[in-house]
Amino acid sequence: MTLAAEQTQSATDELKALLGDRVSTNTTVRDTHGKDESWHHPHRPDAVVFPNTTEEVSEVVKICAKHKLPVVAYGTGTCLEGNVIPTSGGIVVDLMNMDQVLRVNAEDLDCTVQARVTRKQLNEYIRDQGLFFPIDPGADASLGGMAATRASGTNAVRYGTMRENVLALTVVLADGRIIKTSKRARKSAAGYDLTRIFVGSEGTLGIITAVTLRLYGIPEAMASAVCSFDTLAGAVDTVIQTIQLGIPVARIELLDDLEMDAVNKFSKLDYPVKDTLFLEFHGTEAGVKEQAETVQEIAAENGGGDFKWATKAEDRNKLWAARHDVTYASKALRPGCDIWATDVCVPISRLAECILETKKDLADSFLMAPLVGHVGDGNFHLGFLIDRDDPKELEEAERINDRLVMRALAMEGTCTGEHGIGLGKMKFMTAEHGEGVSVMRAIKKALDPDNIMNPGKIFTV
Amino acid sequence: MTLAAEQTQSATDELKALLGDRVSTNTTVRDTHGKDESWHHPHRPDAVVFPNTTEEVSEVVKICAKHKLPVVAYGTGTCLEGNVIPTSGGIVVDLMNMDQVLRVNAEDLDCTVQARVTRKQLNEYIRDQGLFFPIDPGADASLGGMAATRASGTNAVRYGTMRENVLALTVVLADGRIIKTSKRARKSAAGYDLTRIFVGSEGTLGIITAVTLRLYGIPEAMASAVCSFDTLAGAVDTVIQTIQLGIPVARIELLDDLEMDAVNKFSKLDYPVKDTLFLEFHGTEAGVKEQAETVQEIAAENGGGDFKWATKAEDRNKLWAARHDVTYASKALRPGCDIWATDVCVPISRLAECILETKKDLADSFLMAPLVGHVGDGNFHLGFLIDRDDPKELEEAERINDRLVMRALAMEGTCTGEHGIGLGKMKFMTAEHGEGVSVMRAIKKALDPDNIMNPGKIFTV
Numbered sequence: 001m002t003l004a005a006e007q008t009q010s011a012t013d014e015l016k017a018l019l020g021d022r023v024s025t026n027t028t029v030r031d032t033h034g035k036d037e038s039w040h041h042p043h044r045p046d047a048v049v050f051p052n053t054t055e056e057v058s059e060v061v062k063i064c065a066k067h068k069l070p071v072v073a074y075g076t077g078t079c080l081e082g083n084v085i086p087t088s089g090g091i092v093v094d095l096m097n098m099d100q101v102l103r104v105n106a107e108d109l110d111c112t113v114q115a116r117v118t119r120k121q122l123n124e125y126i127r128d129q130g131l132f133f134p135i136d137p138g139a140d141a142s143l144g145g146m147a148a149t150r151a152s153g154t155n156a157v158r159y160g161t162m163r164e165n166v167l168a169l170t171v172v173l174a175d176g177r178i179i180k181t182s183k184r185a186r187k188s189a190a191g192y193d194l195t196r197i198f199v200g201s202e203g204t205l206g207i208i209t210a211v212t213l214r215l216y217g218i219p220e221a222m223a224s225a226v227c228s229f230d231t232l233a234g235a236v237d238t239v240i241q242t243i244q245l246g247i248p249v250a251r252i253e254l255l256d257d258l259e260m261d262a263v264n265k266f267s268k269l270d271y272p273v274k275d276t277l278f279l280e281f282h283g284t285e286a287g288v289k290e291q292a293e294t295v296q297e298i299a300a301e302n303g304g305g306d307f308k309w310a311t312k313a314e315d316r317n318k319l320w321a322a323r324h325d326v327t328y329a330s331k332a333l334r335p336g337c338d339i340w341a342t343d344v345c346v347p348i349s350r351l352a353e354c355i356l357e358t359k360k361d362l363a364d365s366f367l368m369a370p371l372v373g374h375v376g377d378g379n380f381h382l383g384f385l386i387d388r389d390d391p392k393e394l395e396e397a398e399r400i401n402d403r404l405v406m407r408a409l410a411m412e413g414t415c416t417g418e419h420g421i422g423l424g425k426m427k428f429m430t431a432e433h434g435e436g437v438s439v440m441r442a443i444k445k446a447l448d449p450d451n452i453m454n455p456g457k458i459f460t461v
Numbered sequence: 462m463t464l465a466a467e468q469t470q471s472a473t474d475e476l477k478a479l480l481g482d483r484v485s486t487n488t489t490v491r492d493t494h495g496k497d498e499s500w501h502h503p504h505r506p507d508a509v510v511f512p513n514t515t516e517e518v519s520e521v522v523k524i525c526a527k528h529k530l531p532v533v534a535y536g537t538g539t540c541l542e543g544n545v546i547p548t549s550g551g552i553v554v555d556l557m558n559m560d561q562v563l564r565v566n567a568e569d570l571d572c573t574v575q576a577r578v579t580r581k582q583l584n585e586y587i588r589d590q591g592l593f594f595p596i597d598p599g600a601d602a603s604l605g606g607m608a609a610t611r612a613s614g615t616n617a618v619r620y621g622t623m624r625e626n627v628l629a630l631t632v633v634l635a636d637g638r639i640i641k642t643s644k645r646a647r648k649s650a651a652g653y654d655l656t657r658i659f660v661g662s663e664g665t666l667g668i669i670t671a672v673t674l675r676l677y678g679i680p681e682a683m684a685s686a687v688c689s690f691d692t693l694a695g696a697v698d699t700v701i702q703t704i705q706l707g708i709p710v711a712r713i714e715l716l717d718d719l720e721m722d723a724v725n726k727f728s729k730l731d732y733p734v735k736d737t738l739f740l741e742f743h744g745t746e747a748g749v750k751e752q753a754e755t756v757q758e759i760a761a762e763n764g765g766g767d768f769k770w771a772t773k774a775e776d777r778n779k780l781w782a783a784r785h786d787v788t789y790a791s792k793a794l795r796p797g798c799d800i801w802a803t804d805v806c807v808p809i810s811r812l813a814e815c816i817l818e819t820k821k822d823l824a825d826s827f828l829m830a831p832l833v834g835h836v837g838d839g840n841f842h843l844g845f846l847i848d849r850d851d852p853k854e855l856e857e858a859e860r861i862n863d864r865l866v867m868r869a870l871a872m873e874g875t876c877t878g879e880h881g882i883g884l885g886k887m888k889f890m891t892a893e894h895g896e897g898v899s900v901m902r903a904i905k906k907a908l909d910p911d912n913i914m915n916p917g918k919i920f921t922v
Contacts, residue, residue: 446907
């Protein structure tokens, strides 16, 4: 037995003494925890543990620290850049048993949940109190995972991302210590912003075990609409003018013609196969009406067709389900394919240019890649439909993705608006942050000197 | 000459070689830079430098790093907790020459300014483009200083604080390296949140030399109002119900009866001497009307009097000038006094209780301390009117302040909502953050191993 194997064996024995049958070395279980929803190749961890409490997570991390074994936290495994793939093996900490809403403070519009509560689960739980939590990445992800990747989604244009909506975190550090990053006040000037050091750190600085979140009252009125455009530029200009006028639109999403074709086929709809905006307005009855009228005028001036309205909850849900199913819809365009999902975010003044140049790259390529975007934030996604075992396809997707990212950076944008760095965007970190990467590295080294927390992600140490 | 004195002499010589007469060892200049607007006792730095560029700041820091001399950045000196007092001597970096707006991107609703541009200067500059920047601490502070202390003010209830409104920073690190913390995209998931590591770090991790900020379109309609209440509880309940209904009130400020008396006398006004809310609504004409009607109903149900309206810009400015002058108004209640300004922030459900218990402490004390608050955030201030050379008064202010802070912490609040830790709140850091302080300390040590950046602030190293 090698030294590494001996360490792993000792650690596994200690973990079993701690958690009993909540430690698994079963190959199927390990394989399930060796991948995410990305195109990145899986890697099998040495063991998977299922702690029930923050204290148990702390004990698990202490054992891993003692043996210098990698520890990777796992929520729903729905990330898109290989963020949770245990590329160095080690122990995966599946938080599935930590799925309780710990408390809801309706008066303060906040709540605290264990890390594995999903966004839909939380919304079910709080709906009767007239509350909702707006952040909605495509998947029904865990709120701990969403904090770890600084997730956002369709509502971010109005409600912000996880950056703005996490009030506090409970975190297990690399040596097993437990901290709470903040109290429950809406704002604070008391020292370094520990909460936002961990939001977006992708498990490389500690394991998030509980999350305190801002909540919102369910608006008095909500209305959704779909509007097709003659040109992509017209759709994007509608978005830009809406944002610049300060209209508090709740959602403003772009689907290109290819994506609309996919959505129609998958969700059995008959929208025009054109560049299309999906919109939603929240407010009072009068406020929603006023917002909607203004945006309709803007759209009409930019070659937009009539708004197809959905105001009943049932119809709105159907419309947004179609929007949220784009991944599956895209996949159905090429049965059996893998999806290489990528995203960038640029200042909104550069959005049309960035999208149009990218579409030109795609027109010249043999790969298909539908486009969908949270365009109110300047954020859009491509989903390359590839066979990940075909090197030529991977190479072509990489070529277009490289061009996309470098284009976004040249426009003062970022290599990822919401998917995180994981494995897939590591090579762009220096191009984006320059010397800033060395500051991140110094923080990583200070908080995880043995590099056991999700090693090999975001940047090399 | 001691070794320390020799180091200081060598450093000063090198600084003079770099900056010529933009280095001052004049006693008056040093004294001016040895204090802020707080009650904390001043301390004279060894020299004051006036760099013109980020590169010059970098060279200054490199010289200080070589000689292990403290470096303290200085903007307008308007902080309230001793945040810029150079308690260990060393070099004060006065950024007064770095006062240019570098660019405004009206389409993207953002701008980049040098650190010493003040909030009022920026607002003058962008007004013609129909834009404004909402964050307004009482003083006309520099935007670099506001970022460094995570400032907020009266508009935070709607627009957020510096935490939410800084998009990127240029920072000179402790070894003189220059980084830009982020690009200009509205959101990003690309690695650690460097921007928010420096926002609120009070100059202890680096010197902020430029700030990229979010801007907002000037609303189509704005209306301000003043409303007096029979009871403090009625005023606070009005705030709570307004927030819980999700009304996007732009400002909702509480002044207690004592503060109203001060404001009346100082600004020659004749408001009732009662607990009073100052409100402002932003939006479309119809939206403002709708918001105002709803809040008037809520106020009436809670014992509020009629709303006294100000809708013309001139009248609104007069109203808010009175609000912003509370420090001077308070001071006039006891001519020649010093003000010990303190602030806490609690979850809004605990706000009435926190304020009422604090008012009870004050009723039993021989000290006067008017109360004013950004109550929509759960944040309020006391201004103890003291003679800072009288130990008995200091002791009494400290006693009440200690009780106030521990009360706020027990209510899951924070020891400071917006003034920062500086010197004055250091002793509460462990009570608030527990083991979290060690994480802050580890970050400080990683980024400033020789502890030269504003040493002795926030926590002891």
